[in-house]
Amino acid sequence: MARESFDKEIQFLRLLALTGGAYSRQQFAARLGISVHTYDKTLRYLKEMMNAGQHGLTKEQGAELAEGLRYNHYESADPLLLFLYRAKSLKETESIRLALIMSALRERELAAKELMDFLCDELPADLPAPDEKTIRGDLKYLEEVGVIRRADDKRPFRYRARTELVDRLTDDELIDLYDFVDVLANTQVPSVQGYLLRDTLKKALKARGLHSEVTETHVYKYHFHSRILDEAHLFTIYKAIESRRRLKFLYLSPKKGTRYNSKNTNPLFERQTEGLYEIILPLKVIYDHQYGRWYLVGHNARQGLMKFRMEGLTELEATEEVSQEEFAMRLDSAEEKLKISWVIDTSRPFKVVVRFFNPEGTRNNFVKDRVLSQGQWGTVTDETDETFLYEITVNGLTEIKPWLRSFGSSCEVLEPAWLRKEFIQEWKELYAYYEPVREDL
Known part of the structure; x- marks a missing residue:
């Protein structure tokens, strides 16, 4: 899925969370900076994703996507604001394939060719059978994120799911771990990884026959929906900071009415972009607990120290690398200016x-x-x-x-x-x- 589409749906959900369905189609499309036709298409796609995720909405609640925000009022940002991560982080074929790979590797050690034979038998008939190169790429990805490991160093490499921690825990210990992750995911930042870990532990409890009342001991009322959505940018920014690379992005100031600018390919509807393209060296990410906002602090060669609300960032792309000396100098300068800032203010x-x-x-x-x-x-x-x-x-x-x-x-x-x-x-x-x-x- 194109990065532009991901940005659009983040901003779509943000407005939906803020307005609760109070806007008409025309008002919503105008505020988002898209056509009514694109609004209808995006809404239809989001509904399909939500239904595919089986979030338990009734037919009446599923009629309007805004109801998804009102349903389970105390279930944090979880049904609507997290399903975007699950649905868009991987293509449909990838998500099915990786789930089958993990299921097979939980049972026994397998090599790439054995997994290819297994997937050819288990994948739905309407999905193409993967080749060995695809399987090896999946195994490399799963090994990098730490969910599988090599059984030994002998070729051909055989892999096994890393489930030792969960498997060795007693029921009471697993419940305690779930409760701990549940509390931290709902009270700490960043949160998305915690929510995904919570879902994994919930599945492990379900596999042991432990019912839902075991996992529903805490109730939360979530206020800052944008906080979760803006975490989509966090890891791109942190990776750029870690590798000392500049970031290029289109910035749409939250002070303006428009939240998003579509890339129009039809010359009849082409218009001037309302945002500003910026190139900065990212230095810090700061979270404002008062309003639930993320800020990106960086250095621009033309304007010096710059600060951006992350909800206005779209089309993020890492560019050239800078030297360790330049990065250290810019970071020291920024920290000195921010040393006595309540959040990010650098005035007198x-x-x-x-x-x-x-x-x-x-x-x-x-x-x-x-x-x-x-x-x-x-x-x-x-x-x-x-x-x-x-x-x-x-x-x-x-x-x-x-x-x-x-x-x-x-x-x-x-x-x-x-x-x-x-x-x-x-x-x-x-x-x-x-x-x-x-x-x-």
């Missing part, structure tokens, strides 16, 4: 002083606990029995403001004075919203 530093009020009538000081866990390098000093002070120096104040605002009446900004005035004005506006319309209310 400000000292912030805040008074926090301890909660009344409870032994657990959840306000102080939250400040200590989320306040980064800021310092906390007890002021009275009812209050404590928090001080921090950060680049700019735009990024720290939402965090301070989230404490509501438990937080009073003391410095800088103009930030205090801003908060006073904001709370006055909020108070005005709740004033009674009539005096007798």
Whole structure:
């Protein structure tokens, strides 16, 4: 599947998650930057993928893809936002072939030619039989990702599935491992690999006859759908960082209305690309817990240090390699500028002083606990029995403001004075919203 198509469906699902089906076909297509015909075709394809994945939707729920986001509200991002990875990471023929290879290698050790004979017998009649070169390529891939191993160094090489860990665990140990992976996949970043491992462990539990209630002990309500979708770019970016290669991509700023630009081959519908093609040396990836966003930080020869929201990246492609010395110099410079950034702000530093009020009538000081866990390098000093002070120096104040605002009446900004005035004005506006319309209310 073409990379352009993958980008399109990522952005399609992102808008679907954000709007919940509130847009009409025309509005959705315009916001995505595609025609209504392409919208219909993409929606039809996504429905087919979801039905093929057997996600358990009823006929009524399957009528609208948006229902897939409402169904199993507490099942994290899992049915709709992860099936794209499963369905598009491999072609249909590859997914069936690899599943059969893994099934055979779990039972016994086999060589490439023996696997070819096995697949010729087991593959569906409508799929072409693989040749030996294809089988050897599959075995090399599975060995690289660590799911099979060579039995010995004698030729012809014989392979065996690496299932020792799961096979040696008792039922209770396997359940404990599943619970551990389930919690981490839903609470840590990145998450996609954890979700896929969770699915593998769930299948292992099912193979032992352990029922679904064993695996449904935790319930989650997921808020940041874009976080999972943007992980599609993570591994491409990390690979470029590891190999010190520049990245070329088309960037569509989230501030603009359009989320995607199709590559039109029909000259009657060809139009100017609205995004910007950028070439940067990728240096860091930063995650913003406040909004569930990923950021790419890199160096551009023309503009210096640049920062991009990963939801706007499309058509990523690694280009030429740079020297170790240049990469180290650019990375050191970026880390120095970001050293006191709340997230990625590199404007001039400000000292912030805040008074926090301890909660009344409870032994657990959840306000102080939250400040200590989320306040980064800021310092906390007890002021009275009812209050404590928090001080921090950060680049700019735009990024720290939402965090301070989230404490509501438990937080009073003391410095800088103009930030205090801003908060006073904001709370006055909020108070005005709740004033009674009539005096007798």
